[in-house]
Amino acid sequence: MSKPKVGFYWCASCxxxxxxxxxxxxxILPVVEAVDIVFxxxxxxxKRADVEALSDGELAATFINGSVRSSEQYExxxxxxxxxxxxxxxxxxxxxxxxxxxxxxxxxKEMFEEIYLRLPSMNNDKRVMPAEEITVPEGKLTLPxxxxxxxxxxxxxxxxxxLPGCPPPVDLIKEAVNAILSGELPxxxxxxxxxxxxxxxxxxxxxxxxxxxxKEFKRPHEIEIDPEKCLLxxxxxxxxxxxxxGCGASCVSVNMPCTGCMGxxxxxxxxxxxxxSAIASSVDSKDEHEISAILDRIVDxxxxxYRYSLPASLLHRCYQQTASEDEGKEQ
Amino acid sequence: MSDNEASKEPFEPKIVxxxxxxxxxxxxxxxxxxxxxxxxxxxxxxxxxxxxLDPQFVLAAFRDGxxxxxxxxxxxxxxHYQEGNYYALRRFTLLxxxxxxxxxxxxxxxxxxxxxxxxxxxxxxxxxxxxAVRELGPLRLExxxxxxxxxxxxMETEATALAQEVHHE
Amino acid sequence: MSRKITIDPITRLEGHxxxxxxxxxxxxxxxxxxxxxxxxxxxxxxxxxPAEDMPQITSRICxxxxxxxxxxxxxxxxxLYKVEPPSAAKKVRELVYDMFTMEDHALHFFYLAGPDFxxxxxxxxxxxxxxxxxxxxxxxxxxxVIGMRRQxxxxxxxxxxxxxxxxxxxxxxxxxxxxxxxxxxxxxxxxHAVEFGQFSLKLFNDIxxxxxxxxxxxxxxxxxxxxxxxxxxxxxxxINFYDGLLRVVKPDGEExxxxxxxxxxxxxxxxxxxxxxxRFSYLKDVGWEGFKDGPESGVFAVAPLARLNAAxxxxxxxxxxxxxxxxxxxxGKPVHYTLATSWARLxxxxxxxxxxxxxxxxxxxxxxxxxxxxxxxxxxGIGVVEAPRGTLFHHYKTDxxxxxxxxxxxxxxxxxxxxxxxxxDKAAKGLISNGKxxxxxxxxxxxxxxxxxxxxxxxxxxxxxxxxLVVRVYDPDYKLTQEIRxx
Numbered sequence: 001m002s003k004p005k006v007g008f009y010w011c012a013s014c015x016x017x018x019x020x021x022x023x024x025x026x027x028i029l030p031v032v033e034a035v036d037i038v039f040x041x042x043x044x045x046x047k048r049a050d051v052e053a054l055s056d057g058e059l060a061a062t063f064i065n066g067s068v069r070s071s072e073q074y075e076x077x078x079x080x081x082x083x084x085x086x087x088x089x090x091x092x093x094x095x096x097x098x099x100x101x102x103x104x105x106x107x108x109k110e111m112f113e114e115i116y117l118r119l120p121s122m123n124n125d126k127r128v129m130p131a132e133e134i135t136v137p138e139g140k141l142t143l144p145x146x147x148x149x150x151x152x153x154x155x156x157x158x159x160x161x162x163l164p165g166c167p168p169p170v171d172l173i174k175e176a177v178n179a180i181l182s183g184e185l186p187x188x189x190x191x192x193x194x195x196x197x198x199x200x201x202x203x204x205x206x207x208x209x210x211x212x213x214x215k216e217f218k219r220p221h222e223i224e225i226d227p228e229k230c231l232l233x234x235x236x237x238x239x240x241x242x243x244x245x246g247c248g249a250s251c252v253s254v255n256m257p258c259t260g261c262m263g264x265x266x267x268x269x270x271x272x273x274x275x276x277s278a279i280a281s282s283v284d285s286k287d288e289h290e291i292s293a294i295l296d297r298i299v300d301x302x303x304x305x306y307r308y309s310l311p312a313s314l315l316h317r318c319y320q321q322t323a324s325e326d327e328g329k330e331q
Numbered sequence: 332m333s334d335n336e337a338s339k340e341p342f343e344p345k346i347v348x349x350x351x352x353x354x355x356x357x358x359x360x361x362x363x364x365x366x367x368x369x370x371x372x373x374x375x376x377x378x379x380x381x382x383x384l385d386p387q388f389v390l391a392a393f394r395d396g397x398x399x400x401x402x403x404x405x406x407x408x409x410x411h412y413q414e415g416n417y418y419a420l421r422r423f424t425l426l427x428x429x430x431x432x433x434x435x436x437x438x439x440x441x442x443x444x445x446x447x448x449x450x451x452x453x454x455x456x457x458x459x460x461x462x463a464v465r466e467l468g469p470l471r472l473e474x475x476x477x478x479x480x481x482x483x484x485x486m487e488t489e490a491t492a493l494a495q496e497v498h499h500e
Numbered sequence: 501m502s503r504k505i506t507i508d509p510i511t512r513l514e515g516h517x518x519x520x521x522x523x524x525x526x527x528x529x530x531x532x533x534x535x536x537x538x539x540x541x542x543x544x545x546x547x548x549x550p551a552e553d554m555p556q557i558t559s560r561i562c563x564x565x566x567x568x569x570x571x572x573x574x575x576x577x578x579x580l581y582k583v584e585p586p587s588a589a590k591k592v593r594e595l596v597y598d599m600f601t602m603e604d605h606a607l608h609f610f611y612l613a614g615p616d617f618x619x620x621x622x623x624x625x626x627x628x629x630x631x632x633x634x635x636x637x638x639x640x641x642x643x644x645v646i647g648m649r650r651q652x653x654x655x656x657x658x659x660x661x662x663x664x665x666x667x668x669x670x671x672x673x674x675x676x677x678x679x680x681x682x683x684x685x686x687x688x689x690x691x692h693a694v695e696f697g698q699f700s701l702k703l704f705n706d707i708x709x710x711x712x713x714x715x716x717x718x719x720x721x722x723x724x725x726x727x728x729x730x731x732x733x734x735x736x737x738x739i740n741f742y743d744g745l746l747r748v749v750k751p752d753g754e755e756x757x758x759x760x761x762x763x764x765x766x767x768x769x770x771x772x773x774x775x776x777x778x779r780f781s782y783l784k785d786v787g788w789e790g791f792k793d794g795p796e797s798g799v800f801a802v803a804p805l806a807r808l809n810a811a812x813x814x815x816x817x818x819x820x821x822x823x824x825x826x827x828x829x830x831x832g833k834p835v836h837y838t839l840a841t842s843w844a845r846l847x848x849x850x851x852x853x854x855x856x857x858x859x860x861x862x863x864x865x866x867x868x869x870x871x872x873x874x875x876x877x878x879x880x881g882i883g884v885v886e887a888p889r890g891t892l893f894h895h896y897k898t899d900x901x902x903x904x905x906x907x908x909x910x911x912x913x914x915x916x917x918x919x920x921x922x923x924x925d926k927a928a929k930g931l932i933s934n935g936k937x938x939x940x941x942x943x944x945x946x947x948x949x950x951x952x953x954x955x956x957x958x959x960x961x962x963x964x965x966x967x968x969l970v971v972r973v974y975d976p977d978y979k980l981t982q983e984i985r986x987x
Binding site for chain 3: 129224
């Protein structure tokens with residue numbers, strides 16, 4: 001009886017999800033005993049041609065991390081979908097778009113100009129830009145086309161399961177792998193993590209007031225952070241109440257507010273909108289102007305509420321550039 | 332994005348309104364029964380309290396084709412559930428700031444306090460908002476936000492046609 | 501008419517890449533191109549973000565070296581707010597940083613580049629990986645490696661919140677001190693770490709240096725380039741990963757430059773090619789002369805080999821011994837053998853372990869004073885660290901609220917990008933003749949980049965875009981005959 005074949009692939013990713021798998025440490029040994037890893041570019045030398053040579057459905061499961069924002073990534077995930085029985089969207093980027101999803105605030109041309117023309121160390125008087133097809137003296141070279149918009153994995157292929165987190169906590173990875181190997185999986189489309197908010201497992205839970213009433217929001221470097229008290233109650237923008245648990249409150253354990261990498265609980269369509277709603281609801285004021293002044297202390301609503309989930313959001317991307325003070329450019 | 336599409340008909344905005352049951356919805360009924368004339372562009376959704384308004388509703392409305400969203404609730408102090416409208420005000424204020432960063436024009440989202448007896452205010456607000464959104468033009472979030480794969484392939488073909496020639500030393 | 505061979509994707513590195521090799525009619529190599537095909541746009545979408553979010557945002561440039569970005573960003577924030585962290589905060593940062601450097605270097609040697617040496621560069625594809633390494637060295641040794649990394653990463657998690665994407669960096673220090681009752685854990689692991697450092701060097705000696713075939717590869721001309729070398733050094737010109745001055749030496753080893761990180765713009769500039777999304781750094785003082793090495797070309801190198809060349813020694817005794825043995829064996833300073841980087845990397849691993857031990861035993865490491873609240877209005881800040889893969893620059897400008905208006909990030913792999921391109925090209929030319937190409941040979945071409953431990957997540961942080969804006973047509977004399985602009 002041959003071992004089930006498994007693949008790992010990364011799109012617009014940082015490699016942290018790969019590292020998370022390696023962080024299984026000794027526990028990875030029984031896994032690699034039980035499966036045959038046939039594609040994993042970070043650690044193994046199998047190439048694209050090896051994947052193309054597989055028959056459809058030959059892979060029992062493929063774990064794909066990273067968001068999709070280039071033609072090459074789009075082709076690869078399509079290829080892997082055809083060759084795999086199960087596709088697991090692994091990590092925030094595949095699940096929701098991830099931090100690189102913030103690139104949806106801009107388009108290609110904008111970035112193009114910033115990075116290749118405006119940065120202070122750039123020496124590019126000839127305005128050379130990378131291109132998709134380049135003729136060099138020896139022949140032709142190609143680069144993948146880059147898209148204006150970052151997409152989540154399920155916006156381009158059908159996804160069977162999601163493992164949330166940036167990166168997914170090691171314990172959740174272990175449970176997910178065991179579930180796949182044993183075949184005891186929840187219904188397709190499920191997120192493989194508990195469907196409860198972070199506050200439930202937060203060690204500071206008892207100091208969270210019944211009703212949060214905040215007169216002021218604070219930024220972490222502005223105050224002496226109390227190491228025992230609920231961070232939201234201290235005025236820090238902790239998104240624990242709207243974020244799925246499963247990480248053991250790792251950021252909170254070093255006095256830093258939760259930034260929402262595990263994404264929303266099950267019944268939420270748009271993480272950022274829900275997070276914004278929860279935070280706004282905690283403002284202690286009934287006066288229009290005072291409310292606005294208090295909320296002005298949230299200096300970057302998009303980055304705060306949609307840090308990991310802009311591509312997955314209902315708006316999906318920035319509609320158009322405004323000449324707002326937030327996007328000031330150095331000339 | 333202010334120009335009309337190729338279609339020959341003048342643009343008529345679609346506005347979704349979330350009206351609280353006790354005040355604004357009642358006022359809208361009053362405007363109707365009094366046969367007040369107001370723009371027909373508003374589609375009303377009745378919620379029990381403006382505090383029920385989840386910002387997700389607003390975004391979903393925009394995403395599903397609304398060009399504007401109007402929220403109506405009781406005047407501060409008059410909420411049937413005591414404080415619900417204050418929650419609406421707080422959420423609305425932050426949502427507005429977010430939408431500004433996202434480039435969605437301010438006039439597309441509006442919050443008004445309208446008491447049960449203020450049918451004339453309903454008329455006024457509906458007309459004003461319809462006019463303002465008509466001037467802005469369609470939002471058309473859907474095609475703009477979701478790059479079609481075909482559109483990207485077209486861009487790739489164009490890029491190939493414009494291939495750069497560089498000689499190296 | 502040339503035949504093109506593509507290695508796609510390149511493997512056993514962080515990130516995406518491909519190598520295109522053009523063969524000439526004789527079956528030799530005309531040129532090999534090393535391409536970074538991915539891009540994400542951090543410098544653009546950082547704009548509008550609060551600066552204090554940058555340690556956690558920039559760490560997502562790379563999940564293998566997130567701590568490097570986190571630390572560079574934290575130092576940049578200190579400079580931005582002109583705030584001095586308490587001494588204990590700097591020590592804890594450096595402690596976490598040394599643990600990170602250790603485990604990252606171990607990851608590279610055992611999981612990424614190591615298989616080429618331990619299992620063999622031409623071993624069957626399916627064996628050239630960590631599992632093959634475990635098969636060769638045995639499970640006991642394998643478990644030591646896995647266990648050491650796990651212990652280090654558990655401590656990194658304890659101190660910084662998460663090993664992958666730490667959370668504790670703030671302008672003015674860190675968010676949480678190390679608890680007194682946890683100090684012994686650090687001391688115990690540090691002791692084990694020093695032993696592990698020595699064990700790794702011995703393994704390298706037994707498996708690589710005792711194997712004449714490998715030594716021949718390391719010292720072969722096709723894996724050699726003579727460039728400038730850059731690294732951070734302390735006041736004694738010894739390597740320090742967390743802080744110091746930048747020192748650059750010439751290909752002959754003589755000191756060429758020494759400057760503080762915040763003067764980087766005077767010395768480091770970037771060049772663009774249309775065939776890769778990565779930008780190529782070079783020394784402004786020398787200039788961009790194309791893809792060449794030697795003293796007339798501004799191409800320089802960073803990372804372990806460069807650091808050992810640029811410094812006068814290691815600040816800790818066992819590593820110093822290893823440093824001296826390295827140069828004695830390879831014929832003196834500077835060493836230009838690219839593959840020797842793997843050896844240099846293990847020497848740095850040992851230094852990181854010894855330094856970790858010094859800091860873990862320092863009573864100040866558990867001080868509760870770890871944050872100075874900034875008082876100044878933020879304007880501009882620059883922070884430089886030595887990432888495991890080389891010198892890393894972060895540079896932010898903000899408005900008076902501390903929101904980023906411009907971010908410039910020059911990452912280690914960009915600093916090596918030109919030399920990597922040279923290495924891949926030269927290795928391909930040295931390895932391929934008469935059109936003979938097989939999996940083993942192609943893997944040896946890949947070894948040319950793998951030695952640098954490139955981080956293409958880092959290299960691809962920028963987003964240049966898809967559409968060429970300008971088309972230039974050159975005549976055979978390289979005169980521009982036509983220029984077509986679009987947009």
